Amino acid sequence: MMRRLYGAGPAHLAGVLAFLLLATYGWTRIFQHPKAWTIVAAFVVVVVAHDLIFLPLYTAVWRAAARAGASTPSAVPVLPHLAAPALISVLLFVVWFPLIVGKGMLTSLSTLPLQGYLGRWLILTGALFVVSALSYALRAARARRRPAPGRAGVS
């Protein structure tokens, strides 16, 4: 009966409700601050922007790259060796963009320079691609020496 109406057992209901109550407590405390709704608004903006802009964009890029990879078959797939450094670089930017684009109050509060983070991010990005290319060359050379039975490319 319970399973049919609720979709899970009573322990599920009791446990989930108890912990959601705890989460609700934290939520009500945050919302004692009159401007806390800006946090929720920011999340809605991020989710909508992701679904309408970023998701179609990176899906299209990924599919194009996968098609290009499939049309040039090799024993070692190229795609991960391009995607990994690119994704790590993007993630580094997302995390540290206040330093990279020189926003923030580091200099005015502590006298420390905000310059240099952009350059270091670019150098690190280059280094990631170089390391990735070297590891690709290594894997490709190893695959040529010991040809594995027919597995080629990516989809």
Next chain:
Amino acid sequence: MSPSGPFQRERWTSPLRGPWLASVLSVGLAVLFGVELVTGYLSHAAYQPQLGANDLTGGGLDQQLFGWAWPTSPAWLYLANQGLHVVAGVALIPIVAAKLWAVMPKFYKWPPVRSPADALERLSLGLLVGSTLFLLFSGVWNIAYWYSAFRGFDFVAAHYYAAWVFLGSLLAHVIIKSPVMVRAFREHGLRPLGQSLADTIPEPADPQTSAPLAPATPALSRRGLLGLVGATSAGFALLLAGQSIGGVTRGISLFAPRRQDPGGGPNGFQVNKTAASAGIKPEETQSAWRLTLRGTRARELSRTELLALPQHTYQLPIACVEGWSTTQTWTGVRLRDLADLAGSGDAGQVLVESLQSDGVLRQATLNRGQLHDERSLLALRVNGVDLSLDHGFPARVIVPALPGVHNTKWVAKMTFEAA
């Protein structure tokens, strides 16, 4: 109505996705988030919110959990706690990203809700993802000094209470999902870690899981993906950890905001906030400055009189909530000697106030152990010279294992109180 776009399950083709991959990533997340919850709790306790006006969160029911006295030993306790909290937090980001990727098809499942149980699961998942991202990004933006992101709210209270939202929704998630994890490990164990690219096969197609219905050919093994995620996580940690460890590692950490010293000489170490940014006027720190002591009697002392009192020297760290730290050699008068001068040698706590005229951290209340520790100083000098204005001239508090901002600079007044 038939779904389209990302709601079509056939569109999610990665052959690596599935309950096993999600479960392995969750093990890593559980370890690091465990570290975050423990160090976060200790970080809050270190501020001694039960004393004076130390609490910055508005004093909810949860403050009952923080009645205990934060110790002064080991002196590196707060340094280690904050370094761990901040570095583990940044190391979490690549694993969180990988986990979101691994379960992404489930965010777009169709129909979105099948039962009341499912609706509760979706609600807890929304709170979990939202609070996780908020905790990670508000934390990073705070250590990167991007304060304009916080115009809508107060960082301390929001980060702290978001952790309660996180804890509640995480525990609900564990209740809901632990059977999935148990099943994944029972079926596959750690075998996928031993599989090369050629042996990598998709998990069984099942619209109830994140496994693909129409899998593509793998271009990467699961152990390759997990190795990349782990290495990225370690790399993110190394790019920041130097500002907690200090020495040569400071410069190696390319994205640490505190990766270089602001100047040379004995006063050339890290400044949290400069005198100018705190609104301190240089003239109020000169010869007219007096330290006011209030206990069972009141005293006023000039800096010359303070220097004539017994001086003690200790090597102690200042460690910031942001995770950076710097250890220096401080010289000054013991706080407990000042309590004696005010006729309150047995005081249970002391309220220290700065010349700084506004800001919630212009004052701090220290507990009995902090007041009476022999290493707790009102420092007048550092590394053999007078404090610079930015380091709190004419006098600042230095107490072992105390959060950096409670080591009040430009001290104007100390009030010794019974506990």
